[in-house]
Structures are given as C-alpha cells and as structure tokens.
Amino acid sequence: MNWESSYKIDNPIPSFLGRYKVVKSKYFTGYMVETTFCPERYDDQFFSQLNIPFPSSLVKAVPSRRAEFLAGRSCAHLALNELGVPVREIPIGINRSPVWPEGVQASITHAGNRAICAASTTSQGLGIDYETTIAGKTAEEIKRNIVSDSEESLLSESGFPQEQWLTMAFSIKESLFKALYPLVGKYFDFLDAEITTLLPLQQKLELKILRDLSSRVLSGNTYTGTYQPHQDGILSIVEY
Structure with a gap:
C-alpha cells in the first residue's frame, strides 16, 4: 500500500472531534492530518x-458549516505546527480559499x-480531496x-466499478483545481482537464489541461496525481 496511517494525537474536545490521525504517503513530501x-x-x-x-464570514453560517470549518482549521493548525510554521490564524481569502503563510502550500478537504x-x-x-463513494x-x-x-474508456479498463473510478476522477480533478487555483484565480470545469494515463498498481495518474486557463496554466500542461481508497471513499493528491 502507498499510504500508511496511525492514530497518535488526542484532541481537547472529544465530544466534538475524533482523535487526530496522521496520514503518510511515500508520494507526498509534507504532513497530512485528519479527524472526524x-x-x-x-x-x-x-x-x-x-x-x-x-x-x-461565519456569523450567518449554519452550525454544520461552522463545524466543518473548525474541524478543517484544527487539522491545518496541527499540520503547520508539525512543519515548524505555527500560526494563530489562517485567514479566508477570495472564494473562501485559505490564505497560507508564505512558503507553505496546503489544502483542506471535507466530506x-x-x-x-x-x-x-x-x-x-x-x-x-476526499470523496465518499x-x-x-x-x-x-x-x-x-x-x-x-475517452476518459470513460480509459478508466473503465481499470476493472474498477463505475462508482469507484468516477469517484476517483471526481476527486482527482477537485485536487487539481485546488492545486492550480492560486495560478488560475478562477473556477474552471471538470472537462477542462483530461485524465490521459492511469497506473492502478502505482495508484497514479496523469492529467492534461485542455485549454489555456491562465498565462501560467496553458493547454497541454500535464500534472501527476495520486489516489488511494480511504475510509468510505477516495483520497487524492495533486502536488507539483
């Protein structure tokens, strides 16, 4: 398996949060934390x-939105602290994107x-991105x-059920969007990127951009992603 995980960090609010879980991957260079x-x-x-x-910005938000925000931010604070970049606040930027400290690349997902x-x-x-099946x-x-x-033909040849490969495609394209958003600065469509290579044994795939999204993300650019069955769905990463 490409991913290993172990429970190691307690939390101060057990009635609300589960124990923090550190997730490691040989493909990922940083630190990843999850909780329920x-x-x-x-x-x-x-x-x-x-x-x-x-x-x-959360004053008018429903409690469930406040809950997921807090859970995600608590994981982010732990991850940054582990990297030696402790912060008091991670501000909310344009389109609700987190504003990370200089020199840090990070991403949060909820499902x-x-x-x-x-x-x-x-x-x-x-x-x-993490998606339930x-x-x-x-x-x-x-x-x-x-x-x-063409993507359907490629993915269906993997032998996975449609529900599984479609969840993987959805998740990896969400991860791609999050990775590229700082360079693109706007929303783009799932069909603006195409999965061109799938390597099930390595749990890797390659995506190609199909149109110019910005001066730095051009048609023909390719990015590598990794994916892994995780809990009740798929966890994916795009890192460059």
Whole structure:
C-alpha cells in the first residue's frame, strides 16, 4: 500500500472531534492530518478552546458549516505546527480559499463528518480531496459532467466499478483545481482537464489541461496525481 496511517494525537474536545490521525504517503513530501467531527455536538465556544479565531464570514453560517470549518482549521493548525510554521490564524481569502503563510502550500478537504489537511514547505502547488463513494444512480447522472468519452474508456479498463473510478476522477480533478487555483484565480470545469494515463498498481495518474486557463496554466500542461481508497471513499493528491 502507498499510504500508511496511525492514530497518535488526542484532541481537547472529544465530544466534538475524533482523535487526530496522521496520514503518510511515500508520494507526498509534507504532513497530512485528519479527524472526524460531530456537527450535532458543535458549539461556538469550541473555537476559543482550540485557540482558533472565529471568522466574521461565519456569523450567518449554519452550525454544520461552522463545524466543518473548525474541524478543517484544527487539522491545518496541527499540520503547520508539525512543519515548524505555527500560526494563530489562517485567514479566508477570495472564494473562501485559505490564505497560507508564505512558503507553505496546503489544502483542506471535507466530506461527510471527516476533515483532512495536507501541508508542505517543499512543493510549489498542492491540492487534496476526499470523496465518499458516489452511489450508482448519482454516478450515472453526473458522469458526463465529470469525464469525457475517452476518459470513460480509459478508466473503465481499470476493472474498477463505475462508482469507484468516477469517484476517483471526481476527486482527482477537485485536487487539481485546488492545486492550480492560486495560478488560475478562477473556477474552471471538470472537462477542462483530461485524465490521459492511469497506473492502478502505482495508484497514479496523469492529467492534461485542455485549454489555456491562465498565462501560467496553458493547454497541454500535464500534472501527476495520486489516489488511494480511504475510509468510505477516495483520497487524492495533486502536488507539483
């Protein structure tokens, strides 16, 4: 297996957060932390208990949104601290993107009741995404918005069920978006990038950009991603 994980860090609010889990990969140069959280047990006072400032942009947010934000930020603070870059606050930037300290590339993902943050001081760009497996009916309904005909042919040859390879494609393209957003500065579509190579044994794939997205992300650019079955779905990383 490419990924190993071990429980090692307790948390100060066991009623809300599960134990922090450190996830390692031979393909990833940084530090990755995940936790589970219980939205039903969330309380605003948990921000101060975790020494994380409550952002004004969350004043009108529903409790479940506040809960996932706090869980993700708590993972991010731990990851940055482990890298030797402790921070008091990770501000919210344009389109709700985190503003990371200079010299740090990082990414946060949420799905269900799970939050994960990956951070690195050696990569130039980084995106991660965790997706629970897309159910069969939903997979069929959204497939054309996620992959092209050629991608479907490539991915279906992997031998994985459609639900699994579509979840992987969805996740890796989300990771690609997060990794490239600082260079692109705007949203782009799932079909603006194409999976051209799949290496199931190495759990790697290659994506190609199909149109100019910015002066720094041009048509024909390629990026490598990794993926791994994780909990009830797929965890993917794009790092360059």
